[in-house]
Amino acid sequence: MINKKQERNVLSKPCILIVDDRHDIFLSTSFVLEDNGYSPLEANSPEQARDAIKHNHIDLILLDMNYSRDITSGEEGIEFLSWLSQSEYSIPVVAMTAWSNVELAVKAMQLGAGDFIEKPWKNQRLLQIIKHQLTLSSLQQQNQKLQQRLEPEYQQGYAWRSPCMLQLMKQINNIAATDVNVLLTGENGTGKSQLAEKIHTLSKYQSGPFISVNMGAISETLFESEMFGHKKGSFTDAKSNRIGRIELANHGTLFLDEIANIPLSQQAKLLRVLESGQYEVLGSSHTQQMNTRIISATNADLKKLIHNEQFREDLFYRLNTLEFRVPSLQERTLDIVPLAEYFIQIFAHKYQRPTITLTEQAQDILCNYAWPGNIRELSHLMERAVLLSQSDQICAEDLSMITPVNDDHQPNDTITMMTLEQAERKLIKQALATSDNNITQAANLLGLTKSSLYRRLEKYDDIQR
Numbered sequence: 001m002i003n004k005k006q007e008r009n010v011l012s013k014p015c016i017l018i019v020d021d022r023h024d025i026f027l028s029t030s031f032v033l034e035d036n037g038y039s040p041l042e043a044n045s046p047e048q049a050r051d052a053i054k055h056n057h058i059d060l061i062l063l064d065m066n067y068s069r070d071i072t073s074g075e076e077g078i079e080f081l082s083w084l085s086q087s088e089y090s091i092p093v094v095a096m097t098a099w100s101n102v103e104l105a106v107k108a109m110q111l112g113a114g115d116f117i118e119k120p121w122k123n124q125r126l127l128q129i130i131k132h133q134l135t136l137s138s139l140q141q142q143n144q145k146l147q148q149r150l151e152p153e154y155q156q157g158y159a160w161r162s163p164c165m166l167q168l169m170k171q172i173n174n175i176a177a178t179d180v181n182v183l184l185t186g187e188n189g190t191g192k193s194q195l196a197e198k199i200h201t202l203s204k205y206q207s208g209p210f211i212s213v214n215m216g217a218i219s220e221t222l223f224e225s226e227m228f229g230h231k232k233g234s235f236t237d238a239k240s241n242r243i244g245r246i247e248l249a250n251h252g253t254l255f256l257d258e259i260a261n262i263p264l265s266q267q268a269k270l271l272r273v274l275e276s277g278q279y280e281v282l283g284s285s286h287t288q289q290m291n292t293r294i295i296s297a298t299n300a301d302l303k304k305l306i307h308n309e310q311f312r313e314d315l316f317y318r319l320n321t322l323e324f325r326v327p328s329l330q331e332r333t334l335d336i337v338p339l340a341e342y343f344i345q346i347f348a349h350k351y352q353r354p355t356i357t358l359t360e361q362a363q364d365i366l367c368n369y370a371w372p373g374n375i376r377e378l379s380h381l382m383e384r385a386v387l388l389s390q391s392d393q394i395c396a397e398d399l400s401m402i403t404p405v406n407d408d409h410q411p412n413d414t415i416t417m418m419t420l421e422q423a424e425r426k427l428i429k430q431a432l433a434t435s436d437n438n439i440t441q442a443a444n445l446l447g448l449t450k451s452s453l454y455r456r457l458e459k460y461d462d463i464q465r
Contacts, residue, residue, distance in 0.1 A: 013039040014059040014134055019049040019080070020096075021067050025119075029062065032123045038130070046080035053084075057286045058091050060133055063113070065097040065104060074104040081111035088231030088283055090140075090241060092133040096121070141243075158342045162332035168324060175322055176202030181274070183259075183319045184297040186326030187420060189376030192297040193257060195326060200253040205293045208252025213245050216261035216452045223266040224282050234283025246279060246290055253293040259319065260300035260311060261455060267312045274318040294319070299420070310459075329371040329378060337363050339375065343382035344394070354392055361396040369402050372423065425460050428453070432463070 016033055018026050021044045030040035041056060043049040045067060052058065061084075065077030077095060084093065095108040095116045105116040114133045117126060160166055175182070176199045184192040193212060200210045218226045225235075229244030246254060262270065273279045277290045296319045305311035329336065341358060348356050358366075371377055385398045427446060435441035443453040457463060 013037055015039045015041055015057060016130065017041045017043060017049060017052055017056075017058045017061045019043045019046065019061060020064040021045060022064075025064070029126075032126065033130075036127055046076055046083075049080065050083070053089055053091065055285065058089075059137070060130060061091055061093045062130075063093050063095050065095055065108065074107070078104075078107055078111065081108060081113060085112045088233050088238075088241060090137075092137045094129055094133060158339065160332070161334040161338060162327070163334075164327045164331055165335065168326070171324065172199060173202065175199075177204060179204065179293055180321040181294045181296070181319055182321070183323045184295065184326055185302075185323065186299065187328050187374055188299045189374035190326040190328055191375045192326050193255065195324075196253070196255045196257075196295045196297065199295055200255075200293070203253065203293060205252050209249055210253045210255065211245055211249035212255040212257060214257050216258035216455075217449050219449070219451045220263040220266060223263065224269065227270070228279050229281040231281055231283035238283065244279075244281065246273065246292060247281075247288065249292045251291055253295060256294065256296040256319075258298060259296040260298040260302060260305060261452060263455075264310060264312070267315050271312060271315045271318060274315070329374040333367065336366050336371075336378070340366055340378060340382055343379050344386055347383045347386040351386060353386055353389070356386060356389055357393050359393050359395045362394050362399055365396055365399050365402065372420075424456065425463065428456060428460065428463060 014037075016038050018029055018040055020026055020029075023042075023044070026040070026042045026044075030042075033040045041052060041058070043052045049061070049063075053061075063077055063080065065074035067076045074097060077097075081093065081095075084091065093108075093113045095105070095113040096119060097104065108116060114136065115129045117129060160169060172195065182196075182199060184195055186192060196212075197210055200206060213226070224230075225238075225242060225244070227244050227246055229247055230238050230242050232238055232241050273290060274294065278287050279290060280287055302311055302316050302320075306313045306316060332339075337358065340363075344356050344358070348354070366378075373380075381399070381402065382394075384401075385394045389398055428442070431442040431445040434445060439453060440450055443450045446453065448456075
């Protein structure tokens, strides 16, 4: 009986499926493979091979082309290759036969075989072919992952001044090297995603990928496909294999933004992965192991959602091993002007503008503004000001689109005096009125997906449609 340690060792070795109706071929080949760090698996017919593929993770197939029907045509091997090329499995194949047949070799290669070897072979030649095919397969998988990644670029040149941020960064530096799950909370636009990237760059996963997922943009029906991936043919529109976000983030960090927007029906599936570290690709029975750091973020009150039975309490405790609140920009008054100057420098370089500075009046306006959109709003404002500036200075007139809040100037934009929840209600009502209650158009106006807008309408059940 194989114990757990032996099982882990077997799973860590590349598995080579040897498809041949002669057991002595399997035995002699398996000895060579085992001595060179591979795990051999036997199938004495193409039918057995199909079954083995469905129930095991196979890294490469050594396929004999001839079986019971005859010993020269390779018909059964060709049928198997044809089936494999149309299936959801992407496994490199090395075809083998005791008969030298150029035409058969060409047919096998056309149907997806990576190489061809004649019996009897030299062991060194066989091992070279296997190593080469496994390397090619690994590169193809890496290329597919790279094509699917959406890794944002991160500017790390700014040093915080405000005491609240200095304290937060000190805490982040202390825990970043661990692999515990982190939950970041705070208002929209406070820089939670940038902070998640900062944690990644300081962690032991820094050499791996940083994969960011906006959970509010994933529809309930596509949740499993997006997160776990799918095999070709696993559902109607699955025209090809897709690697899930969890696998893309393997040996790296998976950042789950807007975590509160995960549909309740899908939260249990995410919880299972976090608890066991295991998941299955949609359409596959093979269990995969997750080796990923999880960082999540939300601007919602998760405890309130838990009380309203809209968020699972057990999932909350899995996500918030460590929880950090990211301060609003209004709480970082010492950073407003330096951060604005930092953004000006970035955008001036981006748009090839000369050095631009802020006048004292412009600085006063920035410091006296409420910043409901936080750092994101400041960044957008500075980009606009750089683009529209007619001189080497940004003055008060260049910032006329924002309203200072102080004793002398009362805001005429009443949204700055609302809570975020009140502002969200108001904007949703306006979008619905403008679009004549067309959900799709209203969602577009708000920059949301249709499913995200529906969830907000469920949250604010007093909004009339």
